[in-house]
Amino acid sequence: MFGIKKFFSKEDPQQTEIIKLLNSYRSAIFPIGVQNEWISSIEKCKSQYRILITLPFAAHSQQKQLEQYLLKNKIKEVAIAIETSIPASYKFKEIKHIVLIASGKGGVGKSTTAVNLALALEQEGAKVGLLDADIYGPSIPSLLGLVDEQPTAKDDKTLNPMQKYGLNTMSIGYLVPAENATVWRGPMASQALNQLLNETDWGELDYLIVDMPPGTGDIQLTMTQKLPASGAVIVTTPQDLALADAQKGIAMFAQVNLPIIGLIENMSYFNCQHCGEKNALFGADGGSELAARHGVPLLAEIPLDIQIREESEKGENLIAQGIKVAEHYVYCAQLLSSMLHLQSAEASSVEITFSDD
Ligand SMILES: Nc1ncnc2c1ncn2[C@@H]1O[C@H](COP(=O)(O)OP(=O)(O)OP(=O)(O)O)[C@@H](O)[C@H]1O
Incomplete structure (x- = not known):
């Protein structure tokens, strides 16, 4: 010290x-x-x-x-x-941390959250990559405005990642038409993910954000076991069904001893355009109660917001526009990064000293 x-x-x-x-x-x-x-x-x-x-x-x-x-x-x-300067504890090649973004069920906004968190981490000073592991429904190409674009080969065995808004990204969606991917069975999907991870020249990254396929079945479990991740983030909405599935996600990661960095409640509320009042359309406090019950941090309560949907559909960089709603992702990215640092420091027994000198 x-x-x-x-x-x-x-x-x-x-x-x-x-x-x-x-x-x-x-x-x-x-x-x-x-x-x-x-x-x-x-x-x-x-x-x-x-x-x-x-x-x-x-x-x-x-x-x-x-x-x-x-x-x-x-x-x-x-x-x-x-x-x-994120400490170099390389988990995989030159990647310091792999972070999985998962959800118990589809349609809760997992991919939107993964993209915006990756962009926010980058804006906050990290070097970030984004891997679309949602093999059956890859949406990263469209969320980044990269539909119909294809990566170039570095050599016979390696692909260069696609680059957009400062992120290095890879998705099966850049390589095969979506309808081809949907017919794959479990082992093929898991093998495809392995290839995307291993055969992309990611370069040096602080974080590789992985957009996982929705659900908590065998495919997700096998993928989780194969990825040398530092931790996972679970995205849910406030409805009871989504929360019940998010709970299954918590159990799945516990089964493979992967630390949960936190829970994100998406579409938590809606700000009325006329009176500014907060409306908890899908119920209130579900995410915070689930987080408290399992002793995991609640990283963010992200509102249901028309700008999030519109900018995502256009493949625009919501974070760079500095609009109010983007602050939720920026704060969430800071919290995620700080929590991950503390978790890693504790895991590797790095001395954290409380001192007033
Ligand atoms: N906070 C939000 N406010 C408004 N719209 C949102 C928000 N989050 C996500 N959406 C919209 O909800 C839809 C589903 O989002 P997204 O594709 O990210 O979900 P997903 O959980 O990844 O779905 P899947 O499991 O099918 O891959 C998209 O149209 C997206 O723009």
């Missing part, structure tokens, strides 16, 4: 105060505060303190919250910049 002496040679009470404050900051994204080793430098330029923070998770836009917190605590002139 570094001491505060790494930042400056002469004592500056204000700098000491900044570090103390950053250490004691707490939020869902920073449950252990800003650790000393994440503070890369603090420089005083005229009367302004310029702070560079290098985070082991993707949360660039937390810079505003940290600045506001320091301002509230009487550190008047401060500018924070955040860089991302």
Whole structure:
């Protein structure tokens, strides 16, 4: 653990105060505060303190919250910049973390969530890939506006991933017509997934987001066992049936000892365009109650929103447009990344030190 002496040679009470404050900051994204080793430098330029923070998770836009917190605590002139450096615990080739996005049943918005989370993680500072493992109903090509596009071959054995909005992506939908994929049986689907994963030149990635096929049957179980994943996220809607199936998803991942990073409740509510009132169309609190019952974090409650559907259908980048509803995905991506860091740190027994020095 570094001491505060790494930042400056002469004592500056204000700098000491900044570090103390950053250490004691707490939020869902920073449950252990800003650790000393994440503070890369603090420089005083005229009367302004310029702070560079290098985070082991993707949360660039937390810079505003940290600045506001320091301002509230009487550190008047401060500018924070955040860089991302996710620890290199390669799980597969040059991929640091494989994250599965799953759902107990179809149509709950799993693929939409997977795409927007991948884009949000990228915007927040990570290098991200997206693998469409929904072999029977690949929707990533359409969600990224890549229908009818085909990947190029790198050599006899390897394909270059398709690139869109800064993501490296691969889908069976780029390779065969959808109707051909739907007739595959279980083992063929699982083999196709293996090929897509192994025979794509992913390059160096912080996260590979995998859009899993919906359901909790044998195919999903076999696929999960074959993927060297760090964790899974389960997407559900608030209806009782969807929640019951999400519960089966939790049980499936428990069976193969894959940590669940969290639950996302999609289509949680609808904001009335006229009065702004929140309407829980499909019922309230189902996701939070399920999460609490199983001791898994609820990462987000995403509203039913016309812009989400429209931008998805057009294959546009919803996140880059900076519209209000995109904030749900951005916050969810930060939380996912932070939770995954903590889970991995705990699993590899990396020392997490609580300190106020
Ligand atoms: N929060 C949302 N608000 C509005 N529309 C949404 C939202 N989430 C998803 N949708 C829409 O719901 C439909 C189904 O979404 P999506 O294809 O992502 O579901 P899925 O769970 O991946 O389905 P499948 O299991 O069949 O692959 C799409 O038309 C999508 O645009």
